[in-house]
Amino acid sequence: MSPRRTETGGRIDRLRTIRFTFDGAPYTGHAGDTLASALLANGVTLFGRSFKYHRPRGLLAAGVEEPNALVTVLRGEVREPNIPATMVEIYDGLVAVSQNRSPSLAWDIGALNQLGGKLLSAGFYYKTFMGPVIGPLKGTRFWMFCEHFIRRAAGLGRAGTAPDTSRYERMNAFCDVLVVGSGPAGLMAAKAAADQGGRVILAELEAKFGGSANWSGETIDGAPAADWAGRVVGQLEGNDNVRLLPRTTVWGYYDGNTLAALERVTDHKEVPAKGEPRQRYWAIRAKTVVLATGSFERPLVFPGNDRPGVMLAHAAERYANEYGVLPGERIALFTNNDSAYRSAVALKKAGAAVVAVIDVRSDVSNEMSRLASQAEAELLAGHAVVATEGGRTLAGLKVQRFELTSGALSGDERSIHADCLLMSGGRSPTIHLASQAGAKAMWNPARQAFLPPQPTQRWIGAGAFTGSFSTAEAIAEGRSAGLQAAGGSPSSAPLPVVEAAPGEPDPAPVFEIKAKGKSFVDFQHDVTAEDVRLAHREGFVSVEHLKRYTTLGMATDQGKNSNVPGLAIMAEALGKPIPEVGTTRFRPPYTAVSIGSLAAERFGDLKPERLTPMHDWHVANGATMYAAGLWYRPMIYGLAGETVEQAYVREAAATRESAGIVDVSTLGKIAVQGPDAAEFLDRVYTNMFSTLAVGKARYGLMLREDGLAFDDGTTWRLGEQDFLMTTTTANAGKVMQHLEYFLDVIWPELKVTVTSVTDEWAGAAIGGPKARAILAACVNATAVDNATLPFMGIVHGEIAGVPVMICRLSFSGEMAFEVYSGAGYGTRVWEALIEAGKPFGLVTYGLEALGTMRIEKGHVTGAEIDGRTTARDLHLDWMLSKKKPFIGSAMMDREGLIAPDRLELVGVIALDNRALNGGGHIVEELDEENPHDSIGHITACCYSPALGKYIALALVKGGKARHGTRAFVSDPLRNRFGPVEIVSNHFYDPDGSRLHG
Amino acid sequence: MLINCPYCGPRDVIEFTYQGDGNRKRPQPASQDLDAWNAYVYDRLNPAGDHNEIWQHSGGCRAHLRVVRNTVTHEILSTAFARGGHKSAGHKAGGNQ
Numbered sequence A: 001m002s003p004r005r006t007e008t009g010g011r012i013d014r015l016r017t018i019r020f021t022f023d024g025a026p027y028t029g030h031a032g033d034t035l036a037s038a039l040l041a042n043g044v045t046l047f048g049r050s051f052k053y054h055r056p057r058g059l060l061a062a063g064v065e066e067p068n069a070l071v072t073v074l075r076g077e078v079r080e081p082n083i084p085a086t087m088v089e090i091y092d093g094l095v096a097v098s099q100n101r102s103p104s105l106a107w108d109i110g111a112l113n114q115l116g117g118k119l120l121s122a123g124f125y126y127k128t129f130m131g132p133v134i135g136p137l138k139g140t141r142f143w144m145f146c147e148h149f150i151r152r153a154a155g156l157g158r159a160g161t162a163p164d165t166s167r168y169e170r171m172n173a174f175c176d177v178l179v180v181g182s183g184p185a186g187l188m189a190a191k192a193a194a195d196q197g198g199r200v201i202l203a204e205l206e207a208k209f210g211g212s213a214n215w216s217g218e219t220i221d222g223a224p225a226a227d228w229a230g231r232v233v234g235q236l237e238g239n240d241n242v243r244l245l246p247r248t249t250v251w252g253y254y255d256g257n258t259l260a261a262l263e264r265v266t267d268h269k270e271v272p273a274k275g276e277p278r279q280r281y282w283a284i285r286a287k288t289v290v291l292a293t294g295s296f297e298r299p300l301v302f303p304g305n306d307r308p309g310v311m312l313a314h315a316a317e318r319y320a321n322e323y324g325v326l327p328g329e330r331i332a333l334f335t336n337n338d339s340a341y342r343s344a345v346a347l348k349k350a351g352a353a354v355v356a357v358i359d360v361r362s363d364v365s366n367e368m369s370r371l372a373s374q375a376e377a378e379l380l381a382g383h384a385v386v387a388t389e390g391g392r393t394l395a396g397l398k399v400q401r402f403e404l405t406s407g408a409l410s411g412d413e414r415s416i417h418a419d420c421l422l423m424s425g426g427r428s429p430t431i432h433l434a435s436q437a438g439a440k441a442m443w444n445p446a447r448q449a450f451l452p453p454q455p456t457q458r459w460i461g462a463g464a465f466t467g468s469f470s471t472a473e474a475i476a477e478g479r480s481a482g483l484q485a486a487g488g489s490p491s492s493a494p495l496p497v498v499e500a501a502p503g504e505p506d507p508a509p510v511f512e513i514k515a516k517g518k519s520f521v522d523f524q525h526d527v528t529a530e531d532v533r534l535a536h537r538e539g540f541v542s543v544e545h546l547k548r549y550t551t552l553g554m555a556t557d558q559g560k561n562s563n564v565p566g567l568a569i570m571a572e573a574l575g576k577p578i579p580e581v582g583t584t585r586f587r588p589p590y591t592a593v594s595i596g597s598l599a600a601e602r603f604g605d606l607k608p609e610r611l612t613p614m615h616d617w618h619v620a621n622g623a624t625m626y627a628a629g630l631w632y633r634p635m636i637y638g639l640a641g642e643t644v645e646q647a648y649v650r651e652a653a654a655t656r657e658s659a660g661i662v663d664v665s666t667l668g669k670i671a672v673q674g675p676d677a678a679e680f681l682d683r684v685y686t687n688m689f690s691t692l693a694v695g696k697a698r699y700g701l702m703l704r705e706d707g708l709a710f711d712d713g714t715t716w717r718l719g720e721q722d723f724l725m726t727t728t729t730a731n732a733g734k735v736m737q738h739l740e741y742f743l744d745v746i747w748p749e750l751k752v753t754v755t756s757v758t759d760e761w762a763g764a765a766i767g768g769p770k771a772r773a774i775l776a777a778c779v780n781a782t783a784v785d786n787a788t789l790p791f792m793g794i795v796h797g798e799i800a801g802v803p804v805m806i807c808r809l810s811f812s813g814e815m816a817f818e819v820y821s822g823a824g825y826g827t828r829v830w831e832a833l834i835e836a837g838k839p840f841g842l843v844t845y846g847l848e849a850l851g852t853m854r855i856e857k858g859h860v861t862g863a864e865i866d867g868r869t870t871a872r873d874l875h876l877d878w879m880l881s882k883k884k885p886f887i888g889s890a891m892m893d894r895e896g897l898i899a900p901d902r903l904e905l906v907g908v909i910a911l912d913n914r915a916l917n918g919g920g921h922i923v924e925e926l927d928e929e930n931p932h933d934s935i936g937h938i939t940a941c942c943y944s945p946a947l948g949k950y951i952a953l954a955l956v957k958g959g960k961a962r963h964g965t966r967a968f969v970s971d972p973l974r975n976r977f978g979p980v981e982i983v984s985n986h987f988y989d990p991d992g993s994r995l996h997g
Numbered sequence B: 001m002l003i004n005c006p007y008c009g010p011r012d013v014i015e016f017t018y019q020g021d022g023n024r025k026r027p028q029p030a031s032q033d034l035d036a037w038n039a040y041v042y043d044r045l046n047p048a049g050d051h052n053e054i055w056q057h058s059g060g061c062r063a064h065l066r067v068v069r070n071t072v073t074h075e076i077l078s079t080a081f082a083r084g085g086h087k088s089a090g091h092k093a094g095g096n097q
Ligand SMILES: [Zn+2]
Pocket: B005, B006, B007, B008, B009, B057, B060, B061, B062, B063
């Protein structure tokens, strides 16, 4: 038997034993345990070290708000840090480790920080790391020097470096009523809404539905509340209109009643079922939301309130009643309200000795006194805890008389021996989602809490969320909210009858006991009450500044525990009432959300891919595929033992020697059709298209509205009103949107339609001295001689019985043809071309050789049309028509765009016969150690088989004027410095004799 | 945010592409008035409140819509085809602007 496990009771399955490890030590627990409850049952009290002072910390809470017991869960190489142990369901083989300790949890070197407590007070980081203003370590350098150590010393869990191999999913859901939270209020709301026939989603962040019903010890309709909850859940399960989402945290409330939720589908499983994602991101659109998110119990702020063994009273009640675990054997309670008395009785019933109830109020009701007697606890009314003792466990505490209105302590300290101290500082409704949804929370002086604002979106609150802390109220409000949300009318039918311990909901307005010692407000960020006051003394008077300076409430728990006590202390320091100090607005996410769940199908095996019609052929024939956006394109068709450079050099050389063929199906293709198609093209291209003859193609350039170059490509006139525009692969979508925008918004009078036909056509470009002969060998129904198919001419024919369209144009600088066929016949035509090419030495080539040949020719692509260059910069000013306005024509001649020192396209040759790299800079002076005054940069580079040299295209100041001059390439990141010659971008066959054949 | 496409009905904002301030006026194509071009290309209203915007239903019918959206509340007051004519629709009462 575990030391702390009760003999009976709890909602765990005692027949099922689960084995797991924590910090390498083996432990067992039961099905239904969290890591926190299982370790507590094993007598573990030390769960972590605090953020700044490395103080030993134990469990404070039992739920999602836990600030101390953060662990890292390991699955193979993948680490997930900073998960509250209270939210980890144990499974066989679970491996969890503690955080922020070195070398081990029990012996921590960083705990020495405690000795230098003053050093790490509020604003410590700001003050210290401004650094000296002079000297070698001035300013930023000093910060960088210190940062290395601080990053190791302070901070929470360490993220892993192994790739996350899990799969994530995204779901869109729609419902009439989304109920957030499944305590008695949420269950009643879901039931009432479902009974009205509404489509209901019930989301519960824990594994089990029922919320406080699972541990309150109350009875509903004569049965234990947990059984009642189980029955309601059973009814909901049987209703087809209801979707139950356990382990689902609704973490964001956005415009239009759209909520974001994270379902932890398999985090609690040893092995996920086939196809199950790890987590599922839900985007839920709800007509109405019922917020039944409950409340958090608040800690009290007093010296030593962070010692392991000091816990929230509700949490202890929950450990005892839900998990059958006693957090201590001799328990004392410290409270400012009635609810702790019920906790005292519950723990007594579960088998603990309750030694004392210390109440800040001197005036305690008879009913509460009776509960204290029932728990056999000494009642110390008008007292407060002023210190705790112990190390890794609690040994005892000290109390003194306390005067409620003045906060004064008096009389002798009295020691009480206890191994567990429970605090109850009132309750804060969990208003995070309501706050995200809009308006500001309202301070309620009776409840000493911020209550939800008036809804600005379509939500209704119910239960503890609204400040109604009793189960009877929760049930009534839940039903009413559910009915209202589903459009039903109020019901007068009898409500389930609750039997609960007596008690008033309003606490005494006491947040802090001022006595000597560190009193923690924010446990996770180690912010003390004194830190808050210090910040105030240093002039931080706005709550937002105070928060940032002290980092109060800025840890991963976002101040779920610390928010209100922190504000109360600030308010006191400022001498203002709490509502005037104001509360900070809660922002999404409510709890940590994995990046994987946000990326969902956009990452990993569900990411879409675009494959050309000939994709399988490329793969089967040795192509190394390269991801270009969503497309996959052959990079090289490497032979055994070839490097990438050897492969592309061979492919490019063979193309120039005989012939080569490349898949160009990825080029964007847009059908531009209609009576005004030619006029439209005249407006969008810088050059004329209305003068283009049917059956001819023309190279075109588009500018953006601001006069910078946008995209280029050829457009083919297939008929009087029928054009086929091609775009670069990368810009296909952008060009389409650009055309649609102008047709729809600017020139709706033009009778033109544009249709994306990229996927309708398979394209193969075949070029080289033997290209025409290869075509002649396989094309039927048309001639391909120079008269029939001149440069930029188009013919229709057949290859292997498939209708094809052939245009004679060239990107490689060789005589070349683009052969287009229906996408479904792409491979058939491709194979026929390959077959016909065999006697002529035809090679297949990939993107690398394509790039090499275009660099040799000095053609521009997206690397040069980079959003900063003009047509002139790229020596394309011959394409700027003076006969007509076009998009960008009015703006392209602005002063800055025609300045003489602009970067212009040039060619660069490495004079040291070493490879150049994209991004390398061109400098004028031979100063490798201290390269300076860049005159431009390299945009594309290759080894040129035609020139037998390493060459590059570059954008360089002065451009043409530098042709024939020498400079240096400077690429310090790659340790590359060397002499280059600046030349024309037309390296190869500048007069174009080869492409005319 | 839901945008009520007059053709497709209410759709999630993820299906739409923002295409800029709908108050911009493009000068006549042949205009040489650089100030007017400058205003069209670079000047944007940035109101806290109702704003005329152009959105393309890029993940749907691909029509461009004139949308009146409150930039503070993200409420969509009206939507209509940018090229005019046909239906217009908003989430609540309020006409085509
Ligand atoms: Zn649409």
